[in-house]
Amino acid sequence: MTGERSPDHQVQSLFPASPEPPFHEAASLARDWGADWGCDDDVSPLRTVLVRRPGDEWNGVRADCWDEGAQALVDPERLWFWESRALPDPARMGAEHDGLVAALRNEGVEVVDGGPMPAKLMNAVYVRDPMCVVRGGAVIGRMGPLMRRGEERFATQAVAALGMPVLRTISGTGMLEGGTLIKITPRVYAFGASIRCNPEGARQLAEVLAPLGVELIVVPLAGWSIHLDGHLSMVDRDKALCDVRRLPYWFVDRLRELGIDLIEVLPEEDWAVNGLVVRPGRLLLSEGNPRTAERLGRRGVEVVEVAYDEIQRGGGGIHCTTMELRRERAG
Numbered sequence: 001m002t003g004e005r006s007p008d009h010q011v012q013s014l015f016p017a018s019p020e021p022p023f024h025e026a027a028s029l030a031r032d033w034g035a036d037w038g039c040d041d042d043v044s045p046l047r048t049v050l051v052r053r054p055g056d057e058w059n060g061v062r063a064d065c066w067d068e069g070a071q072a073l074v075d076p077e078r079l080w081f082w083e084s085r086a087l088p089d090p091a092r093m094g095a096e097h098d099g100l101v102a103a104l105r106n107e108g109v110e111v112v113d114g115g116p117m118p119a120k121l122m123n124a125v126y127v128r129d130p131m132c133v134v135r136g137g138a139v140i141g142r143m144g145p146l147m148r149r150g151e152e153r154f155a156t157q158a159v160a161a162l163g164m165p166v167l168r169t170i171s172g173t174g175m176l177e178g179g180t181l182i183k184i185t186p187r188v189y190a191f192g193a194s195i196r197c198n199p200e201g202a203r204q205l206a207e208v209l210a211p212l213g214v215e216l217i218v219v220p221l222a223g224w225s226i227h228l229d230g231h232l233s234m235v236d237r238d239k240a241l242c243d244v245r246r247l248p249y250w251f252v253d254r255l256r257e258l259g260i261d262l263i264e265v266l267p268e269e270d271w272a273v274n275g276l277v278v279r280p281g282r283l284l285l286s287e288g289n290p291r292t293a294e295r296l297g298r299r300g301v302e303v304v305e306v307a308y309d310e311i312q313r314g315g316g317g318i319h320c321t322t323m324e325l326r327r328e329r330a331g
Contacts, residue, residue: 039327043235047327051323061075093311100284110326125314127320128323137164142171144195167208263301274317274318
């Protein structure tokens, strides 16, 4: 009849559902989300990274809070700690962070600053902790200690403002922090289970990884170790810095089965494991690790040194203070 609406099924038949290509394919992400978000591994060329510049929040550290057992200044209400008797120097921390940002930009990396957060969230500079990134988008974590809770909201706001998909938020009793995820190969990742990152967090992450065809190895960490990136970091597609003394033997064997050449970290230069790869075989490394830099050079890994010792006193290094949002596809 003239003027009558067509039945719904006739209209909808002109717009069929399109499950292919999958969400995480480059064409889908570029069309629907404006960019090929995420990363497959820890070493492919880095394109976009998230940071947060440290600021006056570190003036909240007090000199009367030395804890002899912890060998650190520790807030009585457990809102912060600082691994030195000397108070933080926020100006120096800012200068070190500026140096890291300059080094990243010199490598052609787009640097996004997530902006300030409430002063009570003193560890905002360590942007890796509240989230992790896989191919297709971000997984918002759930921080272990209460002093860090709330950072997840600001991490979500930062990536959402860029148009990056949020694939999942860890919920229930799960705990996941980004520093405990290492992408060994594009198809095999490792999750360090610890006092701050539990098997339930790993289970929820594995559900995100399944459609990507990625295996997640859960690696138990001993003692007070909190993140796997304190013991292992990929520096090339087939090379890793590794603290073999503090990892399970079976996991070290698995790394070798995957064809990973293990470059052992020296105990006195343990911050060397916390660098950031900007492209295969090129690493941003904190100053003060000369023997590690020499070892890396002998294995064909280029090192760009960055002054970072003041920021490290807050408990995190270069890797902890950066979160890659986009890397080129692994191949």
